[in-house]
Amino acid sequence: MFEEYNPLKNKIFRIIDNDGKVINKKYMPEVEDTTIVKAYKDMLFARTADLLTVNYQRQGRIFTYPPNYGQEAISGAVAQIIGKEDWLVPAFRELGTWLAKGVTLKEIFLYYMGNEDACKFEGATNTVPFAVPIASQLLHATGIGYEIKLNKKKQVVFTFVGDGGTSEGDFHEAVNFAGVWKVPVIFIVQNNQYGISTPTSVQTASQSIAIKSVAYGIRGIQVDGNDFFAMYAAVKESYKIAMENGEPVLIEAVTYRKGPHTTSDDPTKYRTKEEEEKWDATDPMRRLKAFMESKKIFDFDEEKLIADYRKEVDRQFVAAENYSAYPVEDVFKYQYVEMPEDLKEQQRKYEKYLAWKATAVK
Amino acid sequence: MFEEYNPLKNKIFRIIDNDGKVINKKYMPEVEDTTIVKAYKDMLFARTADLLTVNYQRQGRIFTYPPNYGQEAISGAVAQIIGKEDWLVPAFRELGTWLAKGVTLKEIFLYYMGNEDACKFEGATNTVPFAVPIASQLLHATGIGYEIKLNKKKQVVFTFVGDGGTSEGDFHEAVNFAGVWKVPVIFIVQNNQYGISTPTSVQTASQSIAIKSVAYGIRGIQVDGNDFFAMYAAVKESYKIAMENGEPVLIEAVTYRKGPHTTSDDPTKYRTKEEEEKWDATDPMRRLKAFMESKKIFDFDEEKLIADYRKEVDRQFVAAENYSAYPVEDVFKYQYVEMPEDLKEQQRKYEKYLAWKATAVK
Amino acid sequence: MKIMNLVNAINNALDIKLKEDKRVLVYGQDVGVEGGVFRVTEGLQLKHGKERVFDSPLAESGIVGTAVGMTMAGLRPVVEMQFSGFVYPAFNQIISHVARMHNRSRGRYPMSMVIRMPYGGGINALEHHSESFEAAFAHIPGLKVVIPSTPHDAKGLLISAIESPDPIIFMEPKRIYRAIKQEVNEDKYNVPIGKAAVLQQGTDVTVVAYGAMIREVQKAIVLAKQAGISVELIDLRTIYPMDKETILNSVRKTGRIITVTEGVRSFGVASEISQVVSEEAFLSLEAPPKRVTGFDTIVPLPKGEFHYLQDAHKIFYEIEQTVKF
Amino acid sequence: MKIMNLVNAINNALDIKLKEDKRVLVYGQDVGVEGGVFRVTEGLQLKHGKERVFDSPLAESGIVGTAVGMTMAGLRPVVEMQFSGFVYPAFNQIISHVARMHNRSRGRYPMSMVIRMPYGGGINALEHHSESFEAAFAHIPGLKVVIPSTPHDAKGLLISAIESPDPIIFMEPKRIYRAIKQEVNEDKYNVPIGKAAVLQQGTDVTVVAYGAMIREVQKAIVLAKQAGISVELIDLRTIYPMDKETILNSVRKTGRIITVTEGVRSFGVASEISQVVSEEAFLSLEAPPKRVTGFDTIVPLPKGEFHYLQDAHKIFYEIEQTVKF
């Protein structure tokens, strides 16, 4: 696969077309029907949650939120492959992968409600908090990869970044170190065509993002990120390479951010309706559904499912809303494991002030 | 040339062999005999100065110095092409190019004697001070390229970096910005096989450094940097592309640092005699000399020339040694164009202290 | 005169300088088509062209580093960091080149460039979107650090910054980007760099602040007045070089000083101001110089952020304590 | 016991921890085969293998960023920045992750890692090889900043740093790397982080210093003694968290304080120490707290550097002035 789709050939790896028809039998992965159904449901759950979250934001119940809408197949595929012991080093737009690792919606909501407790990720093994400074997380993935190699563990690191993020120096250093150290890291670039308002053509003049793998002597591939099967096959193969050879891989997942950058963003300022419509035809869920229908495995009541999902999402949202208040001590106690005396003193003084305020200010 | 030597083909661009014989007639550049002679003399002057400088350092007359020994053909070629209005954004190991721009040995010596006045580069147009933080200068080159483009000037920017420097994020950002902005910058990577003690194989797993150009959508080429004619032809062609199309080019000049990293370094710690001898056979000056002899244009007394050069080098060295003392005010006066009051006050107080010290301390 | 908020005033300053000086460029992430995430550069690309107002790749070191090159080549770039919390990848370029090229080249290449960035908390933002790192910039020799607190000053200071032959870190208190409106002259004018402003005369205690803290101090002054305390308020406006004279004159009169900043407490701006006063007005001091600042902690996420921020009560509390000393 | 200089002592500390704790790794530019440009890591690769002591690519953000990942995965990397002047490309990783991951993950990922770097002037080096930027690191919440001044302390502090669950910026005064020799215990021992040491008792004035400045102050103390002045000398050893108690106890006794640092004056460590004293021992102060520091300038190249450095005379000059106040 990596030979045939060597990024130098400038070919995108695709398996089904926009109508869900298999156009690349050779590489059609063997996926159990149950897995396909599960993947679709995972994606549907993620999309349902994502759309609802935007609603919550509009209602003023959370702060700014970056939607995943349109990019679900990427995480949908990773979710079927990533294991409990594998590491996830996220960016901030791969909801489905977080859920697969065991991060809960409640935690995610808590995060966008502005509480650090979210990132404990209590039910998720080997999962790192969301990274806000673009591309900086990729180096963490490489470092984790080194530990896996050093201790000869059977693990793979999955890490994510956007097309915009490939412009940062840290992208270069992370993939380069991974190439030199030969560590099992799968770098997934979600090329959703924009970094906020900036199109990929302003980020780089390179023919593709996948081709950047050549600069690091590692395998790379450009995949139709809205094609579940292509993503599944590419990630599966990458996983094998990472696990068996201990080598890094760069996957460019070509997709489209159907929504705004965040709930504060207005994409009509910088892109056209025509463009949006063009990409609409590639919607990953519609394509997968069409495939499933043709295979007669779309045998569930989607409306009903969505209704259930909405309830579940809401339940978790309310749980996040009911999360206990932010105690003063939480401002201080996680700064250090061994807290400096002076910081303790700052806390004491602040508590004294709060006591004063409680009586002095009505 | 850039087609035929596309770095994806993993071919090095070479014109003469180690015995100075032309092995690549197709690309043998048209160079006047007088230019060849001048280039050889330039290289000889640079090498003479360089070796003497190491001596001065051993005598304790300058501080640490990074020798150019073995890398002379790269600057030897650039020197014949770079124009008065072209910009030079140096690293710190391209002596011949500095001299071509009009930097004087005296200034260079002054620099390594530890005086900032060196970097005024009074006789050199469009020449930027040496850059110590590895790779950071490359971004300056791209920025200058933007100005050239904006104001439609007829200029090209030459900038240098080492193989080690390609690992830095700034390398990535600089070449990437240049690709996106399409600006006339020639990035020359002097791949001298080491960054201090670290071999290139520890810097990157990529097949070559030239191939990194692919990641930025720009032209690149791997050149035998110890082959004057190959360097000349590649730089000439790059210059044309930069000037006429306004495009950036990445040249990997493969060479060998025959000396230590700096006068404080001991290369026997990390490389073998055999390796050094192997590379000795590729010495750029010997190869060019062999070519000239075969063409019967080596018609000068080299020993005599070296003797003259040594005198000139020494004259400039002594001039640097006799440079006026470092006045107190120079510590302060260049920090700002508009000096803060408090800094003036710091200077006044320090002068007061010096006056006290002059009387109080015997 | 026109009613402007800080965003309008900064936009206006950029517009004026883009129009009058062809060397001026404006670029950064999303500043072109989008007009910046805070809309500070809105409309400028349309007016001044894509070559002078444009989106850059997503790389802060790249943005600042290329600006260094442009400046050497004679341009006067005004670059934007999308948030001050994302300036760190550019730190090497700032400290090693922006701050030093003029000295390194012995005056040949003055770094007449401006790095703009919204800073500070109070907008319910994600991590890294709320920081106040001015103390570190002010500690870097070669830079000047400017922070306006009103639309009027923002415009005049930014114009001065763009015209300054020295490099300016221009930090914009995003918490009050749209909160403060004022009549602003539409013509060009300058507010000088390095000069503080006495916003209110008083006799009992001097309060020094800047940026979004000014508004909070003003509220605290109302409380203080009710308690019979007369506060002198100084808006620092430039963090470095600091207007020591204005501060010292005030403290010589009041005998007491409190500095209010958003940033981290230790090794912060308040420590510097306090020490300047201790050193140079020691005998005038009737109480220890005090600091009202953030804690030595990371700014908490929105649910905990109010603990970290300075508000009128916290400031008043310290004013009262200092006056009682 | 064995005679060691700072280089030997640091090497010894790394050796001990590499041997006793398999989680410990040492990497950075040229630290493996070459043993570092100052030979601090000499011999360690041979002893502990290429997988645990190795050369990295030339990229500081890469070095620190990968160390963050390794730490999350349970290793305890000790990385080297070749000079503190080259740490800036790693600034984003340090401030955004090293300092914050523990808080961000609410305790799940403590950042038990060490970033070592030689710092300071006085070795006739090129630009960027002489800086002292500890104040900025100390201003970053989440970090601890340690600077030894003797071989004994260097070893014990580095061992404590490697064992610390919090991230440590470990700055090594390269000017005295080989200049100070001492009998050092070859066994493992700890010197606690956050504790200053009173190196000399005195009654007239407290001098706080650290790193290479200690030796200069000691020389100044000889001059002071000749002038009949009794100096109490405190070696700070940890810049953050600062041992306020030791400083305050001393000042309560002497009534006077001078801080001596190599770094830039404004917004520096001396300002913080002074302010702590002003705030908490105001009534004990008989003279303004004073700073003996570098100027607000870039460290000059070797020909001018001596102007910038603090020496015994400059320190004595200030001691005398303060005592006379």
Ligand SMILES: Cc1ncc(C[n+]2csc(CCOP(=O)(O)OP(=O)(O)O)c2C)c(N)n1
């Ligand atoms: C270092 C840094 N610079 C700037 C930002 C502000 N910012 C947040 S998201 C974003 C765009 C990211 O684009 P891309 O990498 O394509 O990811 P996408 O949002 O499209 O998923 C920017 C500029 C940031 N978070 N970090």
Ligand SMILES: Cc1ncc(C[n+]2csc(CCOP(=O)(O)OP(=O)(O)O)c2C)c(N)n1
């Ligand atoms: C940012 C930065 N990191 C580290 C150094 C220290 N240093 C100076 S030269 C050098 C090696 C450079 O290697 P290379 O780029 O191959 O250039 P060469 O010296 O071989 O010409 C290093 C690590 C530096 N100057 N700047």
Ligand SMILES: [Mg+2]
């Ligand atoms: Mg994107």
Ligand SMILES: [Mg+2]
């Ligand atoms: Mg090299």
